[in-house]
Every structure is written in C-alpha cells, then in structure tokens.
Amino acid sequence: MSTISKKKLDDLIPPAIDIINSMEFKNNEGHISKTYHGYFSSFGADMINANPLAAAIFSEDSSKKESDSNTGPKEDRKLVPLAILKLIKKKFDSNIKDEKLSLYIISKSTNGVLPSIYVENILASAIALKIALRTFKKS
Numbered sequence: 001m002s003t004i005s006k007k008k009l010d011d012l013i014p015p016a017i018d019i020i021n022s023m024e025f026k027n028n029e030g031h032i033s034k035t036y037h038g039y040f041s042s043f044g045a046d047m048i049n050a051n052p053l054a055a056a057i058f059s060e061d062s063s064k065k066e067s068d069s070n071t072g073p074k075e076d077r078k079l080v081p082l083a084i085l086k087l088i089k090k091k092f093d094s095n096i097k098d099e100k101l102s103l104y105i106i107s108k109s110t111n112g113v114l115p116s117i118y119v120e121n122i123l124a125s126a127i128a129l130k131i132a133l134r135t136f137k138k139s
Contacts, residue, residue, distance in 0.1 A: 004124045012091060012128035019086050020132055023079055031139035035075045040130035043080050044123060052114055052122050056081050056102040080126075087125040 025032050039059070046055035062077035081101035088104070089096040098104040101122070108118045 004120060004127065008124055009128055009131070012087060012124060013132055015090050016083075016087055016125070016128040016132035017135055019083050019090070020129065020136065023083055023086075024076070025079060025083075025133070026136065027139055029137075029139065031137045032133055033075050034138050036080070037130065037133055037138075039075070039077050039080045040126055040133065043084075044126050044130070047119070047123055047126070052119055053102060053105045053109070056100070056105055060100055060102055080129075083129050084122060084125045087129060088121055091125075092121045 020026075020032070025036055027033065043055050043059055046058060059077050059081045085096065085098070085101045085104060096104055098107060105114055105118070105122070108114055
C-alpha cells in the first residue's frame with residue numbers, strides 16, 4: 001500500500017469538517033461522541049487487516065436501533081462509511097451514483113480486486129474524517 005501524502009490529507013480535512021457538520025455526528029450540545037473516533041479507527045484497521053469491502057460491509061451493517069441497549073454504543077456506525085463516500089464524491093469522484101461505500105467498492109473492483117488508487121482514496125478519506133473529528137468537542 002502506498003503512503004498517503006501530507007498534502008492529500010491537508011486538502012481533505014476542510015471538506016471533511018464540512019461533511020461532519022452536515023451529518024448527524026453531533027449531539028444536541030454540538031459535541032461528538034468518543035465512540036465515533038473508535039469507529040473511524042476500527043474502519044482503518046479493518047481495511048488494512050481484512051480489505052476495503054469487508055470494512056465497508058461491517059460498518060454498514062449496523063444501526064443505532066440495533067445497539068440501543070444500556071451497555072452498547074448509542075451511535076450509528078453507518079455514518080462512518082457514508083461520510084467516507086461523501087468525501088470521496090466531493091474530492092475524487094463527483095460522478096458517484098452509489099448510495100453505499102460497499103457498492104462503490106464493488107463497482108470499482110475488477111475480478112474482486114480494488115485498484116490501489118481507490119484503496120488510498122478510501123483510507124485517506126477515513127483518516128481525514130478522523131482528524132476532522134478532533135476539531136469538535138468530545139462527549
């Protein structure tokens with residue numbers, strides 16, 4: 001896997017902040033749950049340890065209602081791949097028609113292999129969003 005340039009990340013952070021502001025990451029006080037930081041970290045680790053498609057499917061297969069118990073997380077993990085897809089659409093591929101990151105990955109894969117530029121863009125987007133989360137107060 002190639003190294004993601006500092007310039008690429010720097011260019012992604014401002015639109016990542018805009019995407020976070022436009023989605024339901026913040027609570028009523030304008031704070032972001034620490035759980036989302038973990039979700040983005042897990043997504044990146046899943047991409048590296050498994051593959052991008054597995055990471056996307058795992059993150060998409062969750063909802064707030066499913067884990068809304070007294071002990072489980074109360075945040076919707078589905079926001080993570082959706083935010084990543086929005087950032088990719090904004091910065092790399094404005095023609096995306098897919099509504100899920102997993103469908104985008106499938107559409108860009110050939111014989112089950114995702115070209116490295118797409119892997120890099122997905123990972124860079126996830127990292128930029130994780131960094132952007134740090135600009136908001138945590139709850």
